[in-house]
Amino acid sequence: MRIPNIARAAVNLAGVRLRRAERHWRTAARLAGHLGRQASRQQERLARAPELARARVEQGRAAIERSRKRLVRFDDHVFEPYRIERQIKRALARQAAAPGPLIVGPWTSEVGYEALYWVPFLAWAADHFGVSRERMVALSRGGTGLWYNSIAGRYVEIFDLVEPAEFARQAAARRDRGDQKQMALSDFDRDLIRLASDRLGVRDAAVWHPGLMYRLFRAFWYGDRSLDFLLRHTTFGTVRDIQPPADLPLPAEYVAVKFYTGPAIPDTDANRAALFELVRRLAARLPVVMLDTAWSVDEHHDYAFEGIRNVTTLRPSLDPRTNLELQTRVIAGARQFAGTCGGLAWLAPLLGVETLAVYEDDRYLTAHLYAAKYAYRRTGGARFSTLNLKALRAVERFH
């Protein structure tokens, strides 16, 4: 029998106890450390509590402000334009559903809006609401019937109904009332519709008034509707079958030019000088045919340039009843069109004629340039380039 080694057993036992105590100590230290850290975090949190609370309050306020603005924005920029769109489409549908001829017009405002928006809008609306070409009667001025050829079977000339002087007086009165853009149906518009109806021999003809288009697209011009919206409510098409006038002695190749005063090119000495130089340089390459008229039925007046070699003017051949038709035909036969950015410059690319649209101030042009450049590219219109007189003056002594 072996005698137990008591001393060793005691040492082992003490070792076990010591290790256990050490383990307990470590656990306790860990726990204390953990509690300490938790306490310090808590302390830190408490110390930062006012700052955090302030940040939370600030963020809450900002969120409320954002929500309020979002609601206002939704109302102004989404709901309101949508409400107007519904109203307009209902009005279009109601008139389209009426029996008999449908008068589209009377168009008494600017040429540019007619070419760039009104005619493409009518092309879309006719297709969308199923109005046949035979039913549609275009009511405009200056012999623009050929612009409506593909959508309207008949055309009534406003200058067959009223004298140009009366037309100019009424247009000026409309502008004085603050209605530059035919937003609403005026008494003069009513008179024109009545006279056109009499001429057509119809009573209570249905009407699509330009105000419908102006109200629909105003949101786009102000930036509250997308380009996609505009393109969904227009059908741009090229007009390639217009013949140049046979009875005018035009050169075989020429540049058609029309510069008029307006916000895009204000009538200043510097602009006159720059345009004179521009026409002179154009005429040095090709004969220039100026499309200037001797009268005006709106607030724009044509620039006329005398004494430049190789430049002829259509002035003697133009009369108010047919001036736009003749100008359209002359542009259609031109190798290039150069003119104020606006008016006929919006039409020329759709006639297949390369266009140089000139401006000095693009403040009122941004939305139109955006829409036009996109639309021409999609439609396969001719090249539409812009020439900024300010830029030209900046990079060279151009006058």
Place this chain on the structure above:
Amino acid sequence: MRRALARWRARTRRAGEQWRTWRQQWAVERDLERAIEGTAPILAGPWLSEVGYEVLYWVPFLRWVKAAYRIPDDRLVIMSRGGTGSWYRDLSPHYVEALDHVSPQELSARAASGALKQREISELDRRLVERASAAAARGGTMNVLHPSLMFRWFAPFWSGHETLGFVESHTRYARVQPPDLAAPLSLPPEYVAVKFYGARSLPDDPAVRAQLRTMVDGLSDRFPIVQLDTGLGLDDHADVRLDVRDRISSISGRLDARTNLAVQTRIIAGARMYVGTCGSLAWLAPMLGVPTVPVFTDAAFLHAHLHLARRVYGRIGAGAFSPIDLAGLVDAGLAIGRTDRVAAGRVP
């Protein structure tokens, strides 16, 4: 009946599209709110895409975020490249230079691979965020406001499906102050800053090059020219180098990639006029109050940007912004400058 059915279908499709657009916008807004929640510092960037998108959209977008979410100055840390801190001066005093953490070669390679627009967070972006967090030395983590949010937010506008009003209500435009540093060459008291590079809007072909040379030659008769050709090749646009004559000086070879945009900003700010390719610094120059003549031959990819720029520059009292469509001028036989030097040929 068929028409009514077609109309109803079109309306339903449009409503679906509109709903999808709104959902995408809400998703971006949620991501944006997540990126700025709490009180941790926010890293805005890293911006590695084109200069044009940075000045015309990213910086104004950050201004809006800061104002709309009432973020204090010291929470924002900007990360960009080329020393563009001055563009963000009104946003934050904290600027981290990306080129301190990535080599110019790596950026060039990234641009060459076609991944220029930061539509998502790349590995490189993640690496830069980590480094920026360390560099900001604030301990703890940082929230990240990545440029992809902005690209997602405004993409419908660039494609014509969202309104200009949408962009205007999510941006704040302001004049930009130039950096306070010395130019690497002695600048004349009056000069024109010129920067042309090949782009889709102004292809670098012989006819265009001849036109530009003529224009710059003509300009140099009136003013000394400082040509901002960096020679660094940090993006996918190569500089168009024009013949250097007596009155034309160049900064090529005198720039450090880390500060190249700061130096160019400084030179443009002191110029009488800026003439250059429509894009990049041409969007910045008017914000520095400098009359700007951006040049292009094809505006196909510029419509939305030009539309926005024309609207906002007038509002902030920026320098005159007068674009030149070179193609139209050439078609009309109206070469600018010394017409005797214009090469025959049609601009595309």
